[in-house]
Amino acid sequence: MRRKNNKGKLTISLSIPEKKIILGIDPGSLKTGYGLIESSGNRLRFLECGTIKTGGGPLPPRLQIIFKDIQQVVRHWSPDEMAIENVFLARNPDSALKLGQARGAAICAVMAENIPVSEYTANQVKQAIVGKGHAAKSQVQHMVKVLLNLNTTPQADAADALAIALCHANTRKTMLELKPSASSRYPAEVLGAIRGRRKKRFTL
Amino acid sequence: MRRKNNKGKLTISLSIPEKKIILGIDPGSLKTGYGLIESSGNRLRFLECGTIKTGGGPLPPRLQIIFKDIQQVVRHWSPDEMAIENVFLARNPDSALKLGQARGAAICAVMAENIPVSEYTANQVKQAIVGKGHAAKSQVQHMVKVLLNLNTTPQADAADALAIALCHANTRKTMLELKPSASSRYPAEVLGAIRGRRKKRFTL
Numbered sequence: 001m002r003r004k005n006n007k008g009k010l011t012i013s014l015s016i017p018e019k020k021i022i023l024g025i026d027p028g029s030l031k032t033g034y035g036l037i038e039s040s041g042n043r044l045r046f047l048e049c050g051t052i053k054t055g056g057g058p059l060p061p062r063l064q065i066i067f068k069d070i071q072q073v074v075r076h077w078s079p080d081e082m083a084i085e086n087v088f089l090a091r092n093p094d095s096a097l098k099l100g101q102a103r104g105a106a107i108c109a110v111m112a113e114n115i116p117v118s119e120y121t122a123n124q125v126k127q128a129i130v131g132k133g134h135a136a137k138s139q140v141q142h143m144v145k146v147l148l149n150l151n152t153t154p155q156a157d158a159a160d161a162l163a164i165a166l167c168h169a170n171t172r173k174t175m176l177e178l179k180p181s182a183s184s185r186y187p188a189e190v191l192g193a194i195r196g197r198r199k200k201r202f203t204l
Numbered sequence: 205m206r207r208k209n210n211k212g213k214l215t216i217s218l219s220i221p222e223k224k225i226i227l228g229i230d231p232g233s234l235k236t237g238y239g240l241i242e243s244s245g246n247r248l249r250f251l252e253c254g255t256i257k258t259g260g261g262p263l264p265p266r267l268q269i270i271f272k273d274i275q276q277v278v279r280h281w282s283p284d285e286m287a288i289e290n291v292f293l294a295r296n297p298d299s300a301l302k303l304g305q306a307r308g309a310a311i312c313a314v315m316a317e318n319i320p321v322s323e324y325t326a327n328q329v330k331q332a333i334v335g336k337g338h339a340a341k342s343q344v345q346h347m348v349k350v351l352l353n354l355n356t357t358p359q360a361d362a363a364d365a366l367a368i369a370l371c372h373a374n375t376r377k378t379m380l381e382l383k384p385s386a387s388s389r390y391p392a393e394v395l396g397a398i399r400g401r402r403k404k405r406f407t408l
Contacts, residue, residue, distance in 0.1 A: 060323070063308055064315040071316075093300040097291060100304020101311070104267055108312045111268040112275075119264070 020172075021047065023079035023115075024165025025070070026157050027106045029098040030054060032066050033157025036077055037148065039169040046148040047077065049158035059098065063105040070109035082110045083168035085160075086119035120167050125160075128167035224376075225251065227283035227319075228369030229274070230361050231310045233302040234258060236270050237361025240281050241352065243373040250352040251281065253362035263302065267309040274313035286314045287372035289364075290323035324371050329364075332371035 019040045026033035035049035052069045054062035084107065087099060107117055123133035129143045141159040144150070147166055154162060223244045230237040239253035256273045258266035288311065291303060311321055327337035333347045345363040348354070351370060358366060 058323070060311050060315060060321040063311050067312040067316060087301060091297070093295070093297050096297040096300035097304040097307075100301040101308035103301075104305035104308025105312045107264050107267050107305070108271040108309045111264060112271060112316075117264040119262070 020081060020169075021077055021079040022165045022168050023074065023077070023082045023110065024161040024163070024168065025082065025084045025106045025110075026160035026164060027066070027084065027099065027102040028157065029059065029062060029102040030056075031157045032070070032102060032106060033155070033159070033161035034070065034073055035154070035158055035162030035165050036073070036079060037162065037165045037169060039173070042173075044148060044166065044169060046150060046162070048073075049154050049162050051155050051157045059101060063101055066102055066105040067109045070106050071112070074110055074113050074115065079110075079115060081118065081168065081172070082115050083118045083120060083164045085125065085164055086121050118168055118171075120164060120171070124171075125163050125167040128170045129163050224285060224373075225281055225283040226369045226372050227278065227281070227286045227314065228365040228367070228372065229286065229288045229310045229314075230364035230368060231270070231288065231303065231306040232361065233263065233266060233306040234260075235361045236274070236306060236310060237359070237363070237365035238274065238277055239358070239362055239366030239369050240277070240283060241366065241369045241373060243377070246377075248352060248370065248373060250354060250366070252277075253358050253366050255359050255361045263305060267305055270306055270309040271313045274310050275316070278314055278317050278319065283314075283319060285322065285372065285376070286319050287322045287324060287368045289329065289368055290325050322372055322375075324368060324375070328375075329367050329371040332374045333367050 019038055022037050022039055024035045024037070030053070032052040032054070033049070034052065036047040038045040038047055050073075052066055054065045084103065087096075087103070110117060120128075126135045126140060127133045129135075129147070130139050132139075137156065137160075140163050141153050141156065144159045144162045144166065145153045148162065153159065223242055226241050226243055228239045228241070234257070236256040236258070237253070238256065240251040242249040242251055254277075256270055258269045288307065291300075291307070314321060324332075330339045330344060331337045333339075333351070334343050336343075341360065341364075344367050345357050345360065348363045348366045348370065349357045352366065357363065
């Protein structure tokens with residue numbers, strides 16, 4: 001954008017989209033999927049995805065596996081932001097308790113490194129990826145493969161994690177393009193987390 | 205114990221009970237109680253207790269508070285073992301999910317420092333402290349005050365955490381006194397966690 005500043009000099013303000021690494025997590029007490037993408041303006045790039053399998057037995061050692069594995073991923077890639085599914089309707093108290101603990105372990109592994117966390121409902125993720133809130137799981141997997149230009153379809157949990165990361169990349173892009181007045185509807189911590197685009201100025 | 209070794213020398217094997225610091229945690233998404241005691245043979249000593257209040261709002265920052273505060277307590281006291289209540293029957297899926305996440309955060313803060321975790325049901329804790337599985341909360345609070353020789357009754361959540369720590373101290377003492385054949389009924393990780401009593405040998 002060309003405009004004159006206070007001293008009458010012509011300045012060009014270039015908006016250079018910063019590269020942001022986004023970590024998506026789909027937690028579970030048996031299997032926790034994770035996926036990393038790089039978002040830069042309109043470009044999305046696949047980095048890594050995987051599934052952390054905890055096996056059976058008592059829950060504390062399984063939570064330790066989730067925590068340490070996610071911590072390792074976080075320390076390797078240093079993601080800028082993390083996105084996770086927000087569960088509102090659990091099937092029953094027992095599975096909710098197990099899922100909750102796995103979710104707590106994953107969130108703590110990320111927040112221990114002071115990385116901001118955003119939450120999305122399953123419908124928000126599907127809407128962002130497939131354009132339909134009640135899309136089938138296979139459709140989400142297919143779209144993840146297409147959007148990230150992958151050769152093979154990732155495993156279910158890893159694909160879900162990548163879908164959450166893609167949903168966040170899409171949402172943060174939209175929110176950054178919104179006027180400040182419109183974005184004031186969003187919570188401050190979410191806005192704070194996604195506003196990191198620096199502007200470089202060149203004076204002629 | 206006096207006995208002759210292979211070379212015919214008289215040896216005295218003294219069993220010196222080691223001091224163990226036990227951390228008890230009563231997790232909750234709004235309030236998480238913690239209590240630390242020192243167990244040495246039959247002696248129990250109060251060290252510290254408190255309540256971590258997380259306030260309202262989105263859960264991830266609250267989990268971060270639980271994780272960081274417990275981590276601070278763990279790094280300050282370096283407890284040898286941790287005990288936590290095992291929840292089997294949650295009221296509803298929503299509260300189970302919240303409780304699960306708080307529990308996951310607390311467990312991860314402890315297991316990140318490689319401290320073994322033991323789990324006890326509410327009935328086991330009450331049985332160990334009051335001698336009755338369905339004792340009232342006030343009875344547990346009173347017995348915690350008596351057993352640890354405290355001047356004032358601790359707050360409800362902190363008292364519950366101390367009760368869990370006392371239950372673990374009691375259980376580990378009993379299990380150490382059991383014959384190996386009898387203790388083989390207990391899981392290996394629990395036995396491994398509680399067997400830390402060193403024997404010092406003096407040769408005459």
